[in-house]
Amino acid sequence: MTHPADRTDLDALIACPRCDALYKVREPAHRERAVCARCHHVLIAPRRGAGAQIVAVALTVVVLVVAATIFPFLEVSVGGATNASSILDAALAFSGSGLFLLLALAVAALIVVIPVTRALLVIYVIAPLVFDRRPLPHASSAFRLSEALRPWSMAEIFAIGCAVALVKVADLATVSLGPAFWMFSVLVVLVVAQDSFLCRYSVWKALEREARPT
Amino acid sequence: MTSAAGQSPPTARDSGLVGCRRCTRVWPIETEVCGRCGHALQSRDPQALQKVWAWWLVGVGCYVPANLYPMLETRTLVDSQDATIVGGAVELALHGNWGIAIVILVASVLIPVGKFLVIAALALGVRYRSGLSERLRHQLHEIVEYIGRWSMIDVFVVAILSSLVQLGTLAAIRPGQASLYFALSVIFTMLSAQAFDSRLIWDTDPAPKPAAPAERSPA
Ligand SMILES: [Zn+2]
Numbered sequence: 049m050t051h052p053a054d055r056t057d058l059d060a061l062i063a064c065p066r067c068d069a070l071y072k073v074r075e076p077a078h079r080e081r082a083v084c085a086r087c088h089h090v091l092i093a094p095r096r097g098a099g100a101q102i103v104a105v106a107l108t109v110v111v112l113v114v115a116a117t118i119f120p121f122l123e124v125s126v127g128g129a130t131n132a133s134s135i136l137d138a139a140l141a142f143s144g145s146g147l148f149l150l151l152a153l154a155v156a157a158l159i160v161v162i163p164v165t166r167a168l169l170v171i172y173v174i175a176p177l178v179f180d181r182r183p184l185p186h187a188s189s190a191f192r193l194s195e196a197l198r199p200w201s202m203a204e205i206f207a208i209g210c211a212v213a214l215v216k217v218a219d220l221a222t223v224s225l226g227p228a229f230w231m232f233s234v235l236v237v238l239v240v241a242q243d244s245f246l247c248r249y250s251v252w253k254a255l256e257r258e259a260r261p262t
Numbered sequence: 263m264t265s266a267a268g269q270s271p272p273t274a275r276d277s278g279l280v281g282c283r284r285c286t287r288v289w290p291i292e293t294e295v296c297g298r299c300g301h302a303l304q305s306r307d308p309q310a311l312q313k314v315w316a317w318w319l320v321g322v323g324c325y326v327p328a329n330l331y332p333m334l335e336t337r338t339l340v341d342s343q344d345a346t347i348v349g350g351a352v353e354l355a356l357h358g359n360w361g362i363a364i365v366i367l368v369a370s371v372l373i374p375v376g377k378f379l380v381i382a383a384l385a386l387g388v389r390y391r392s393g394l395s396e397r398l399r400h401q402l403h404e405i406v407e408y409i410g411r412w413s414m415i416d417v418f419v420v421a422i423l424s425s426l427v428q429l430g431t432l433a434a435i436r437p438g439q440a441s442l443y444f445a446l447s448v449i450f451t452m453l454s455a456q457a458f459d460s461r462l463i464w465d466t467d468p469a470p471k472p473a474a475p476a477e478r479s480p481a
């Protein structure tokens with residue numbers, strides 16, 4: 049068996065996280081992507097100037113989620129009775145008893161806490177890189193946590209859920225959209241955009257390079 | 263990029279290395295923690311399939327009561343009803359809302375059951391050398407991981423409806439027991455899909471595939 053690499057140039061290798069195929073890194077040009085030949089997983093997709101965009105989007109996400117949590121996002125009325133509901137109300141709809149309380153907390157986490165946490169972590173990690181500063185302490189752990197939280201950040205799913213709920217209530221009551229509904233719609237677009245801008249490989253590479261003592 | 267190992271099998275493990283699944287950095291195979299991101303390293307987790315099956319069983323176990331109990335308890339002036347997932351869809355279909363009934367059945371029955379079957383097939387495929395191609399099984403895993411989160415939409419709809427429709431005696435919707443079990447089932451199924459190490463699919467792959475990954479311009 050051959051060991052193609054000794055310890056000094058492991059730096060120049062990349063292993064596909066999904067199929068373990070090993071490659072020697074040749075960084076693709078701006079807007080090109082390096083894709084695993086075996087499983088087609090996107091390994092590297094650098095975008096010049098993406099850092100500033102990502103930080104701006106993350107800041108907007110934080111503001112939007114906080115605002116959307118406070119303002120009502122849907123309002124129903126039947127006859128004379130009306131009721132407006134905010135996103136916190138929706139999460140707390142489950143807060144009846146025992147296990148339902150747990151579900152209320154889980155829903156609040158999935159649609160508010162985790163998306164905001166991810167945005168804050170991304171700002172913490174990437175903002176110093178944008179301004180050519182050394183990464184803040186524990187930036188690697190922060191970015192790793194942000195990546196681990198990715199599947200559990202469900203703000204966009206909640207937004208589509210609003211649309212489904214609208215259809216369901218339509219024949220029961222008159223529904224009007226509150227300001228938070230529109231904020232959440234913008235949020236969905238931003239969250240999706242942010243994930244497609246972010247080249248994980250470039251971030252890890254930058255963290256590694258900048259963290260090295262000079 | 264070019265393959266590191268030339269003609270010999272191009273996986274990290276075959277080269278005596280272990281790749282970090284979080285940040286793709288490569289280390290000597292005996293390394294336990296990634297020096298770049300701090301993620302725990304393991305070339306192949308010998309217990310990966312056991313974890314998949316454990317989460318899978320709890321997920322299926324929660325899906326049964328999710329279908330037996332009511333998802334929503336609706337009270338209006340004229341009537342009150344406790345609808346299960348399937349019951350609610352049938353009700354809609356009887357009222358002529360075929361479109362929504364089909365959407366609900368696909369989202370709440372077809373997709374969850376499909377996920378259980380695909381994850382089971384993937385785990386069995388590793389154990390008993392599946393006849394399906396690696397590429398196909400890999401795609402199935404990616405689809406299950408992608409779709410898994412979207413099943414939470416049912417729970418969110420219940421949450422939205424129950425917080426919104428609180429109109430005193432006129433109309434009120436309360437979450438039913440099933441919403442709790444459904445949420446748990448979705449979460450456990452997600453954990454099951456995440457526990458499945460897609461590298462296991464490719465370990466049975468006999469011949470090394472083309473040496474260089476394709477370079478693609480954006481579409
Ligand atoms: Zn791959």
Ligand SMILES: [Zn+2]
Pocket residue numbers: 282283284285286287296297298299300301
């Ligand atoms: Zn790592």
